[in-house]
Structures are given as C-alpha cells and as structure tokens.
Amino acid sequence: MTGGVHDVQVPAGAQAQAIAELWHVLLPVCTVVFIAIVVALILALRRAPRITENAAPDVSSLWQGEPRIARVVWIAIGLSTFLLAVLLAASVFTDRALAQLPLADALHIELTGYQWWWEARYDDPDPSRLFVTANELHVPVGRPVIVTLVGADVIHSFWVPSLHGKKDLLPGRRQTISFRADRPGIYRGACAEYCGYQHAHMTLFVVADSANDYEYWAARQRAPAAAPTSDAAKRGHDVFLRRSCAMCHAIEGTSAQGRNAPNLTHVASRMTLGAGTLENTTANRAAWILDPQHFKPGANMPPQNLPPDEILALNAYLGTLE
Amino acid sequence: MSDGMTAGRLRAMWAQHALRERAGAVVGRGEGLFDGPGWGSKAAHALAKTWADKPGIRGFLKANDHKRTGKRFIVTAFLFFSAAGLLAALMRLQLAFPDGRIVGPDLYNQLFTMHGTTMMFIFAVPVMQAMGIYLVPLMIGTRNTAFPRMTACAYWLYLLGALTLWTGFATNTGADAGWFSYVPLAGPEYGTGKRVDIWNNLVNLTEAMGLMVAVDLATTILKMRAPGMSLRRMPVFVWATLVASIMIIFAMPSVMLAANLVQFDRTFATHFFNPAEGGDVLIWQHLFWFFGHPEVYFIFIPALGFVSTIIPTFARRPLFGHTAVVLSLIGTGFLAFGLWVHHMFATNLPELGKGFFTAMSMMIAIPTAVQIFCWIATLWTGRLHLRVPLLYVLAFFVILVLGGMTGIMVGAVPFDLQVHDTYFVVAHLHYVLLGGAVFPLFGAFFYWFPKVTGRLLDERLGRCEFWLFFVGFNVTFFPMHLLGLAGMPRRIYTYGVETGWGTLNLIATIGAVTIAVSMLLFVVNVARSRISGERAGDDPWGAPTLEWATRSPPPPFNFVALPVVASRVPLWAREADEPTHVSGLSAQTREGLVTTVLDALPDVRYSYPSPTIWPFIAAITVVLWLYWSNVTPSGMWYGLIPPAIAFIAWYWPTKKETAEQLLLQRRP
Numbered sequence: 001m002t003g004g005v006h007d008v009q010v011p012a013g014a015q016a017q018a019i020a021e022l023w024h025v026l027l028p029v030c031t032v033v034f035i036a037i038v039v040a041l042i043l044a045l046r047r048a049p050r051i052t053e054n055a056a057p058d059v060s061s062l063w064q065g066e067p068r069i070a071r072v073v074w075i076a077i078g079l080s081t082f083l084l085a086v087l088l089a090a091s092v093f094t095d096r097a098l099a100q101l102p103l104a105d106a107l108h109i110e111l112t113g114y115q116w117w118w119e120a121r122y123d124d125p126d127p128s129r130l131f132v133t134a135n136e137l138h139v140p141v142g143r144p145v146i147v148t149l150v151g152a153d154v155i156h157s158f159w160v161p162s163l164h165g166k167k168d169l170l171p172g173r174r175q176t177i178s179f180r181a182d183r184p185g186i187y188r189g190a191c192a193e194y195c196g197y198q199h200a201h202m203t204l205f206v207v208a209d210s211a212n213d214y215e216y217w218a219a220r221q222r223a224p225a226a227a228p229t230s231d232a233a234k235r236g237h238d239v240f241l242r243r244s245c246a247m248c249h250a251i252e253g254t255s256a257q258g259r260n261a262p263n264l265t266h267v268a269s270r271m272t273l274g275a276g277t278l279e280n281t282t283a284n285r286a287a288w289i290l291d292p293q294h295f296k297p298g299a300n301m302p303p304q305n306l307p308p309d310e311i312l313a314l315n316a317y318l319g320t321l322e
Numbered sequence: 323m324s325d326g327m328t329a330g331r332l333r334a335m336w337a338q339h340a341l342r343e344r345a346g347a348v349v350g351r352g353e354g355l356f357d358g359p360g361w362g363s364k365a366a367h368a369l370a371k372t373w374a375d376k377p378g379i380r381g382f383l384k385a386n387d388h389k390r391t392g393k394r395f396i397v398t399a400f401l402f403f404s405a406a407g408l409l410a411a412l413m414r415l416q417l418a419f420p421d422g423r424i425v426g427p428d429l430y431n432q433l434f435t436m437h438g439t440t441m442m443f444i445f446a447v448p449v450m451q452a453m454g455i456y457l458v459p460l461m462i463g464t465r466n467t468a469f470p471r472m473t474a475c476a477y478w479l480y481l482l483g484a485l486t487l488w489t490g491f492a493t494n495t496g497a498d499a500g501w502f503s504y505v506p507l508a509g510p511e512y513g514t515g516k517r518v519d520i521w522n523n524l525v526n527l528t529e530a531m532g533l534m535v536a537v538d539l540a541t542t543i544l545k546m547r548a549p550g551m552s553l554r555r556m557p558v559f560v561w562a563t564l565v566a567s568i569m570i571i572f573a574m575p576s577v578m579l580a581a582n583l584v585q586f587d588r589t590f591a592t593h594f595f596n597p598a599e600g601g602d603v604l605i606w607q608h609l610f611w612f613f614g615h616p617e618v619y620f621i622f623i624p625a626l627g628f629v630s631t632i633i634p635t636f637a638r639r640p641l642f643g644h645t646a647v648v649l650s651l652i653g654t655g656f657l658a659f660g661l662w663v664h665h666m667f668a669t670n671l672p673e674l675g676k677g678f679f680t681a682m683s684m685m686i687a688i689p690t691a692v693q694i695f696c697w698i699a700t701l702w703t704g705r706l707h708l709r710v711p712l713l714y715v716l717a718f719f720v721i722l723v724l725g726g727m728t729g730i731m732v733g734a735v736p737f738d739l740q741v742h743d744t745y746f747v748v749a750h751l752h753y754v755l756l757g758g759a760v761f762p763l764f765g766a767f768f769y770w771f772p773k774v775t776g777r778l779l780d781e782r783l784g785r786c787e788f789w790l791f792f793v794g795f796n797v798t799f800f801p802m803h804l805l806g807l808a809g810m811p812r813r814i815y816t817y818g819v820e821t822g823w824g825t826l827n828l829i830a831t832i833g834a835v836t837i838a839v840s841m842l843l844f845v846v847n848v849a850r851s852r853i854s855g856e857r858a859g860d861d862p863w864g865a866p867t868l869e870w871a872t873r874s875p876p877p878p879f880n881f882v883a884l885p886v887v888a889s890r891v892p893l894w895a896r897e898a899d900e901p902t903h904v905s906g907l908s909a910q911t912r913e914g915l916v917t918t919v920l921d922a923l924p925d926v927r928y929s930y931p932s933p934t935i936w937p938f939i940a941a942i943t944v945v946l947w948l949y950w951s952n953v954t955p956s957g958m959w960y961g962l963i964p965p966a967i968a969f970i971a972w973y974w975p976t977k978k979e980t981a982e983q984l985l986l987q988r989r990p
Contacts, residue, residue: 003820006809008740019736026737030727037694037723041716044702048637051705054864057638058705059895066642069703073643073695080691084684084730091680091734095673098736115512154507155603157668157743161809165739168668170604171506172597175670188821192668192743192811194500196507197427200814276818297426 004188004205005162012183012208015098015164022094029083101178106144109137113149113156113169113191116198116299117262117275122218131221132250134262135275138207140214144180154196160189160206168193181208186271197298203276217269224253225265225321236317239310248301251321261301268322274299286315358883358905366882368909373465373878375933384933386470387878391477392456393774398477399449402484404841406440409433411838414798418831420819430815431498436491438501439521443528444484446759447570447617450624451535453766454563456774458539460869460876461557463548463885465914466930468541469534471972475937476534482945483527490520497521500813502614503584505595505606510588519588519952525581526948529574536570539563546914547922548868549904551887557867558641561648562627565655566620572659573616580609589955604669611662619658621755623651625762626693629715632765633697635865636712637704640891643696650689657686667738676735683733687726694723709863710784714765717792721757725750728803743813746806752799764791764844771851772858776874779851787843794836801826801833866891884915887922911982929983936972943968 011017108123121132139145149158151169159166164179181187191202209217228234237254240246246256252265270280277296278284287294289311292301306314355361355368375385385391413433416422425433459467467473490496497517499508508518543564547556556564584606586592593599595606634641641647660682667676697719706712728750732738741747772778805826810817817823861870871893872881883903889895896902904924907913912930917923943964950957 003822006821008807008809016740019740022734022736023731023740026731026734030730034723034727037698038720040698041701041719044698045706045716048701048704048706051638051707054707055638055705057640057864057866057891057894059640059891061640061642061703062889062891062895066699066703069642069699073692073699076695077688077692081688084687087730087734088681088684091736092677094734094736095677099673151603154512155504159743159811161740165736166668166742167739168670170669172601172603173670188809190809190811190814194504194507194743194813196512197431199431199811200427200816298428 004186006160006188006190008161010162012185012187013163013179013181014101015179016162017182018094018097019165022090025090026087029087033080033083101144101180103144103146103178106146106178107139108146108148110148110150111137111158111169112152113158113195113202114152115154115196116191116202116296118202118204119262122221129222131218131252131265132263133221133266134270135203135272136205136207136270138209138214138217139181140211141181141184141208143211144178146176146178148174148176150174155193156191156195156202157193158189158204159192160187160204162187163189163206166192181206184208184210188276190276198296201275201277201296201299203272205271205276220269220322221266225251227253228317228320230316230320232313232316233320234317235310236313236315239306239314240317243304243306243310243314244302245304245314264318264321266321268319282315282319285318286311289314355909356905357879357907357909358903360905361909365909366877369879369882370877372910372912375878380935381933383938384935386466386474386931386933386937388455388459388467388470388473389774389876389878389880391470391473392452392454394477395448395452395455395480398481398484399445399452402440402488403445403449404845405488406437406445407838407841409437409440411834413437414831414834416815417817417827419828420817420821420824422816425815427815428494428498431813432491432494432496434813435497435500435521436487439487439497439524440484441755442501442617442621443524444480444487446621446755447532448480448528449763450566450621450759451532451539451570453624453628453763453770454539454567455535457770457869458542458560458563459546460773460872460880461560461867462543462546462551463868463871463881463887464542464546465880465884466912467538468546468928469538469931471931471934471937472534473538475941476531476538478938478941479527479534479944480531482941483524483531486945486949487520487524490517495520497524502610503581504610505584505587505603508584509595510591511596513588516952519585522581522585522588523945523948523952526578527945529578529581530944532570532574536567536574540567540571543567544919545916545925546928547917548885548887549915549917549922549924550900551892551917551922553920553922554645555887555890555892557890558630558644558647558651559624559627559867562623562630562651565651566623569616569620569623569655569658573613573620576609577613580606580613583609585951589951589958604666607666607669608662611665612659615662615665616658618755619654621759623654625718625759626651626654626690628762628766628769629697629718630693631867632711632715632762632769633700634704634891635769635863636707636709637700638707638864639700639704640866640894641696642699642703643692644890647693647696650692653689654686657682657689661686661733664733664738667735668742673735680733680735684730687730690722690726694719707863709768710779710781710788711765711769713785713788714761714768717788718757718761718765721753721761721792721795725753725757729754741806743811744806745802745810745812748812749799749802749806752795752802756795756799761791764788767844769863770869771848772862773869773874773876775852775855776858777851777855778858778862779855780847783843783847783850787840787847790836790840790843794833794840797833798830798837799833801829805830861893866894868892908986911986913986927986929986932979934972936968940965940968940972 011020110121112119118135120137124130149169151171156169157166167177185208187206189204228237248258248261250257250263273280273288274296289304291303292299357365375381375387416424495517499513506512583594587594593601595601595603661679663679664683768779810823858874860874883905885903886901888900914928914930916926916928918925947961950961
C-alpha cells in the first residue's frame with residue numbers, strides 16, 4: 001500500500017524546513033542541559049560519603065550559610081535562564097519565518113473535515129474551473145498553497161509532517177494554513193485531533209508534482225466523468241444511479257449529486273479507498289463496496305447487499321473514472 | 323513577629339497550661355481530664371476513647387479520623403491506578419503489531435478515555451490529596467484535619483463517582499470522548515448515549531471531592547499548626563500541599579462549570595457549544611485547560627514535596643535552600659495558571675498571544691530548575707543513606723529532567739505544531755507525570771509505609787521492583803518520542819504496516835509488560851510486609867519531621883500532647899530551654915488548638931466534629947441526584963430534595979454536644 005513520507009525530520013517544504021531547523025537548535029541545547037544535570041547528580045552521588053545506618057544529622061547549615069555551594073547554584077540558575085531565553089528567541093524567529101512565507105500566486109484549496117474523510121475544493125476565480133476531490137491533494141512543487149480549513153461536524157486537525165505543523169478544522173470557525181512543497185513526492189498526512197470512532201483511518205495524501213504534471217492532473221479533475229463505453233461499465237453506471245450509491249456520492253456529469261460522502265468523479269485516479277484504509281485496486285474496491293464495515297468499522301457507508309453481477313459491473317464502471 | 327517574642331509567648335502559654343493541669347478543672351461528665359504527660363497513661367486512655375472511630379459497619383461508615391480517610395483514599399486510588407494500568411497494557415498489546423485485531427475502535431476509544439480519566443481524575447489528584455490528608459496533621463502536630471466530616475463525605479463522593487464510571491465501562495457504556503472530552507464530539511449531536519453524561523457526573527463528583535479536600539487541607543495548614551511552627555518553619559511537603567490546595571480551589575471550578583455547560587447542552591438542549599446557534603467550540607478548550615494545565619502542577623507539586631522530604635532524611639542534613647525551594651513551589655503555582663493555551667496552539671488563536679504562552683511555558687522551567695539545583699546541592703554536601711525511597715527520588719531526577727526538556731521543546735509554538743497530538747506528547751506527558759509524580763509517590767510509599775503500618779517494606783524486593791519499573795518505564799516511553807517525530811498521531815486504534823511504526827511500538831509494549839511485572843512485585847511486597855515485615859519502630863529513618871515523633875502506626879489522637887516547634891527540623895534540632903509540648907486540651911471531648919496563620923501562636927481552642935453517618939448519606943443522595951438528572955431533566959430539581967435533607971441533618975446540632983461545648987466554654 002502507498003506509504004508516503006511522514007516524518008518531522010524529513011522536511012520537504014519551506015515550513016517544515018523552518019521547524020526542522022528549530023528542532024536542530026532545541027535538540028542539542030536540551031541534550032547538553034540534560035547531560036549536565038545528570039552528570040552533576042552522578043558527581044554528587046560519587047562525592048557524598050555513604051552511610052549504612054542512620055547517622056546523626058548535620059544541622060550546622062541551619063545557623064551558618066553555605067556561600068560556596070550557593071554560588072554554584074546561582075550560576076546554574078543564571079545559565080538555565082539564559083539558555084531558556086535563547087530557546088525562546090529561536091522559537092520567536094521560527095514563528096516569524098513561518099509567517100513570512102511568500103504567498104504570491106498561491107493555490108487556494110478549501111479543505112473540509114468530515115467523520116472520517118476529507119473533502120477538498122480547488123478554488124478558482126472562474127467558477128467553472130472549480131473542482132472537488134477527496135482524501136488526496138495534488139499541489140505544484142514550489143508554488144505556495146493556502147488551505148482554508150473547515151470543520152463540518154467535530155474538530156479535526158490537518159497535519160502533513162513533511163510539509164508543515166498541524167492546524168485544527170474547527171466547526172464554526174474558518175482558518176487557513178499555508179505551506180509550500182519544495183520537492184516532488186507523496187507526503188502522508190493524518191487527522192491529528194481525536195474525532196471519534198475511526199480517527200485512525202482518516203489519512204490524507206498530498207502529492208507534490210511538477211507544475212506541468214499538476215496542471216495535467218487538475219485539468220483531468222475539472223472534466224466531468226467520462227461516459228461509460230463498455231457494456232459492463234454502462235450496466236455499472238445504471239447500478240450506481242439506481243441503487244443507493246447516488247444518495248450519498250456525486251459523480252459529475254451524471255445525475256448522482258450526493259454530498260454526504262466523497263465525490264467519486266475521478267475515484268479511480270486516487271491511491272486509496274476509505275481515506276487511506278485500503279489501496280485502490282479493483283479487488284479492494286469490490287470488497288470495500290460489499291462490506292466497508294469490515295475494513296473501517298463505524299464508517300458511515302453501509303454494506304451493499306448487491307448481487308455479484310451488479311458488484312462486478314459497478315466496479316468496472318468505477319474503474320473507468322480516472 | 324520575631325522568634326524571640328514567639329518563644330516568650332509560648333513559654334507563657336506553657337506555664338498557663340501546666341497550671342491548669344494541676345488545677346484539674348471539672349469538665350462535662352465528672353472529673354475533667356486533660357491531655358499531656360501530666361496525667362500519665364490516664365490521659366492517653368481517655369484520648370484514645372475520645373478519638374477512636376467506633377467499631378463495626380456503622381463505625382466504618384461514620385469514620386472521620388484523617389488517617390482512616392487518608393488510607394481509604396490511597397488504597398482506592400491505587401486500585402484504580404492498577405485498573406487503569408491494565409487498560410494501558412491492553413492498549414499496548416493492541417498496538418504491538420501493525421493492524422492489531424485484539425480490540426476494535428469502540429473498545430479502544432473507551433480504553434484510552436478510561437485510562438486518562440482514571441489516571442488524572444481518580445488516581446493522581448486524589449492520591450496526592452490523600453497523602454496530604456494522612457500526613458499533614460501528623461507533620462504539623464495536630465489531631466485531625468479542620469473539617470474531617472467534609473473530607474469523609476468527599477471520599478464517598480469520590481468512591482461512588484469512580485465506581486459508576488467503571489460500572490459504565492463494564493457495561494459497554496464507558497466514556498469514549500477522550501479524557502479531555504472535547505465538544506462537539508462530547509456534545510449532544512456526536513456524543514450520543516449516556517457515556518458522556520456519566521463522564522460529566524464523574525467530573526462533578528471528583529472535582530467536588532477535590533475542592534472539599536483542598537479547603538480542608540488549606541484550612542488545616544493555615545490554622546492548626548503546632549505552636550511555634552511559624553510559616554518559615556513549616557515542612558516543605560506541607561508547603562507543597564498548601565500551594566496545591568490553593569491551586570485546586572482556583573482551577574477546579576473551571577472544569578466543573580464547563581462540564582455542566584456541556585451537560586446543559588445535553589440535558590436541556592442549550593447551545594453553549596453549538597456554533598450553528600452562536601455557541602463556540604473553543605470555549606470548552608479554554609475552560610478545560612484552564613483547569614487541565616494547573617492540574618498537572620497540583621499533581622506535580624506534592625510530589626516535589628515528597629522529594630524535598632526524602633532527600634534531607636537520607637542525606638542526613640537539612641534541605642539546602644529551604645526558602646528558595648518554598649518560593650519556587652509558590653512561583654510554580656502562580657505560573658501554572660499562565661500556560662493553559664499551550665494545549666491549544668493548533669487552534670486559531672492570535673500569534674502574539676501564542677508567543678506569550680511560549681514564554682510562560684519556558685519560564686515555568688526556572689522554579690523547577692531552582693529546586694533541582696537545591697536538591698543536588700543537598701546530596702552533594704550530605705552523607706547518603708541509599709535506601710529505596712532515595713532510589714526513587716534519583717530516578718525522578720533523570721526522568722523528570724528529560725520530560726522537562728521535551729516540555730521546553732513543546733512549549734515552542736512552531737515545534738509544538740509538529741508534535742502536538744502525537745506520540746511525542748504521549749512520551750513527554752508520561753515522563754513528567756510518571757517520572758515527576760509517580761516515581762516520587764512510590765518513594766513516598768516506601769518512606770511512609772512504616773509510619774502507616776508499623777512495618778518496613780522489604781528492601782530487596784523494593785530494589786528489584788525499582789529497577790524493573792525504571793528500566794521498563796524508559797523502554798516503554800522513550801521510543802514514543804521517535805514515533806511522534808515519525809508522524810504517529812495519538813489515539814489511533816491501529817496503524818498499517820506501511821507506516822513503519824511497528825518496531826518501536828513492539829519495543830514500547832515490551833517495556834509496558836516490564837512495568838506491569840514491577841507493579842505486581844510492589845503489590846506482593848506490600849501484602850507480605852503488611853503481615854510479616856520487619857518492625858519499624860517510631861522513627862526508622864531518623865527523620866526530622868513531627869510525624870516521626872509519635873507511634874507507628876499513630877494512635878487515633880496522633881499526639882498525647884501537641885508538640886511545640888522551634889526549628890525547621892524539630893526532631894533534629896531543639897534548644898534546651900524550649901518547651902517541648904503544650905497540654906491542657908480536654909481529653910474527653912475532641913478538642914484542638916487553633917493557632918495564628920503566620921507565627922502559629924496558640925489562639926483559640928476548637929471543637930472537632932464527631933463521627934456521623936450523614937456525610938455518607940449526603941454523598942449517596944448527591945450521586946443519585948446527578949444520575950436522576952441524566953435520566954430526566956426534572957430530576958435536576960426534584961433530585962435536589964434528598965441532598966437538602968441530608969445536609970440539614972448533617973449540620974443539626976445534638977443536645978449532648980451542645981451541652982459539652984457550653985461547659986467547655988464556661989470552664990476553660
């Protein structure tokens with residue numbers, strides 16, 4: 001199944017890069033402080049004499065100060081405060097770097113989180129060029145992307161570790177996150193805010209393509225679904241519209257306009273089914289349609305009790321939706 | 323007021339009380355009896371008769387001796403700690419391999435919700451308060467807490483709340499919205515069924531418990547210290563309990579309010595958190611974390627108190643920088659209220675505000691650093707008696723400092739955006755909560771077990787357990803840092819092979835099993851030592867604080883005569899001409915001495931409430947009221963009648979008690 005990169009320490013975009021640089025400051029400073037404190041503790045343990053019985057306590061410190069050790073403690077406190085100030089400054093500068101991502105000529109995407117899948121609406125000044133897809137974003141390398149985050153039901157969180165930190169999708173509040181992919185590749189993201197039953201299966205892939213490849217992909221996504229040509233596909237098309245599929249799913253270019261589930265206009269072009277639950281193969285698609293609850297218990301799609309020939313036809317039709 | 327004046331006033335008081343002992347005034351029934359050595363064993367017998375809880379089931383339900391209540395709290399909290407630990411083990415087994423099929427999403431979501439809720443609400447806060455309930459009166463030299471009935475009632479509320487939550491879990495109605503219970507997931511639309519209602523009830527009950535105990539402890543500490551125990555001589559653990567109690571009083575109302583707003587949304591269809599009707603989902607997070615972050619610190623601060631108590635005893639010297647340590651505790655208490663937003667960096671808050679919370683999150687490391695340096699200085703200049711309690715404290719250093727370092731990392735907004743809600747945070751929070759609170763707590767168990775039971779825990783078993791726990795802990799939680807960096811979110815019930823998270827998860831699970839074995843050893847150790855452990859004597863460690871000045875286990879009245887304190891280490895340093903105790907309190911009624919807040923000068927005598935069944939009944943009626951209101955909204959109003967009756971009966975004075983009080987007032 002499709003892996004995709006998902007590692008904070010393997011940044012592939014400007015924002016994740018800035019955060020990784022902060023990590024490269026935090027990690028050594030904190031490691032050195034940790035080691036210094038442990039070493040001080042070990043030295044204290046080695047230096048102090050051991051006793052085995054309850055010796056008489058030494059209470060002289062109640063009446064006389066301990067200036068030498070106090071000086072060392074003060075120096076240690078001063079040093080810690082200084083290092084904290086350094087880390088605070090590093091954090092603030094990283095924040096500034098994140099806020100200063102150039103956003104000229106940005107790609108606008110509105111991303112809506114549902115229990116438990118993602119809907120992406122690619123914005124365009126020309127309304128006829130809008131298109132909708134699900135669970136998989138394609139973005140051009142080197143061009144900034146502004147994602148508007150919308151929470152449809154409960155709180156979700158958008159997180160693609162190799163591109164940027166996370167941001168929540170809050171019902172009733174819209175907010176944006178901007179990032180830029182600097183290297184082509186497939187980056188795996190996940191919902192990072194616990195959102196109920198199938199929080200575990202709410203994966204989102206971001207595919208960073210060259211500008212040309214992206215334009216090719218976008219042009220295909222804008223096109224309505226191709227009319228079925230083979231007999232099986234034609235039959236599948238009928239099954240889709242006649243059975244319950246069209247109640248929830250939409251296929252542009254047909255009368256199926258359901259908005260409660262992922263848009264299937266170009267479902268065959270996607271890598272996975274069920275928001276990263278299964279690889280998108282013919283066999284998996286059939287199995288998924290028959291019983292989604294087996295793979296993603298609690299998902300909103302009910303099992304489809306269709307005769308085998310209808311399943312085959314339906315699957316053949318969906319396979320043509322590239 | 324200067325120390326000289328304090329000592330002078332105390333000497334005068336002592337003379338006065340001694341005089342009264344000779345006069346043998348008549349109080350209540352027949353010949354009056356007063357406490358103190360002047361009356362020989364007669365006084366001890368009379369005190370025991372006066373202060374002991376009655377035997378039998380009624381006596382059990384009526385008990386209000388702080389030691390009994392404290393022990394009940396500790397045992398209950400430990401049982402729930404074990405249960406929640408088993409849930410964690412089950413989660414670890416599920417995650418040991420990719421595509422685990424041991425539990426499904428429904429059960430897994432309940433598992434982590436129950437684990438978090440139990441650990442935070444039913445274990446950590448109560449057990450720290452319970453240590454205070456048991457130890458504070460002994461450490462400050464008094465005979466009970468200020469409001470023992472209220473604390474007894476708090477225990478029953480807590481027990482019933484915890485039992486109903488777990489009954490829900492046992493009947494597949496366990497809460498499943500996370501221990502943080504974010505709306506809208508916990509709201510009426512997405513949190514269907516009674517799961518969240520039960521969770522809200524638990525929050526109401528445990529927070530009421532927390533507030534009641536906090537008020538009791540803060541009052542006890544401020545007003546009932548032994549004569550001469552001015553604030554500057556107060557033991558650090560007592561300071562820690564005071565700071566934690568005051569924090570609880572400010573923090574807990576926030577989450578109670580929030581839980582009830584959610585409950586209103588659920589029961590009466592209000593719209594506090596419904597964005598479609600002008601409500602707001604983020605208000606919950608603010609109210610929850612305004613409690614939730616200080617909560618971490620009022621779990622942590624008593625643990626710091628344990629550390630500051632254990633280290634001087636085993637280093638055979640007073641704590642280095644006592645004043646600095648106390649000021650650090652107070653500073654932590656204040657700063658802890660200024661960083662709740664660092665749980666919300668991924669929401670849409672203004673960037674400048676986030677910068678403030680980053681600065682606060684880093685600043686709170688300073689008071690902890692001050693304490694760590696003072697402890698190292700104490701060890702450096704001491705002579706070390708390396709027993710199990712000290713081992714736990716040394717482990718605390720290593721684990722807590724590592725957890726503190728990752729805490730500084732996640733305090734930085736940009737980095738937190740990456741690791742927030744990932745296993746990196748799971749690792750961090752277990753390093754600070756287990757390392758910062760549970761390791762010192764186990765040290766404290768080993769340290770005070772002989773005081774509570776009169777027997778020592780086995781040292782050899784204790785060392786085995788310690789090493790298994792320490793190694794198991796690191797094997798479990800260290801890999802989680804790496805998992806978080808590798809992109810593993812929290813609260814997922816399964817993951818695919820392609821993610822590459824399998825190996826580290828398997829290692830973590832092996833560590834979790836090791837921890838389970840160490841806990842089993844601890845239980846065996848407690849069970850064996852309770853029956854046949856080495857006898858401890860009054861003071862097995864040669865410790866400096868007052869709880870070691872009485873018998874082990876302490877008698878119901880704690881001290882034959884209230885001690886007088888003239889230094890920070892009363893059992894280590896005493897001047898020859900200082901009085902050792904004050905006496906003259908009635909031995910036939912439950913009398914206590916109220917002292918002044920700053921200098922602990924004897925102020926007035928105080929009559930403790932006697933045991934009664936009403937706190938128990940009141941607790942039951944309150945629990946019934948909550949559940950009644952979950953079933954039908956009208957239960958919210960009609961259900962209030964039984965608690966009203968119970969609370970009135972609780973405060974109804976009896977003729978006998980009133981007569982005794984009047985006599986005591988007339989003839990002091």
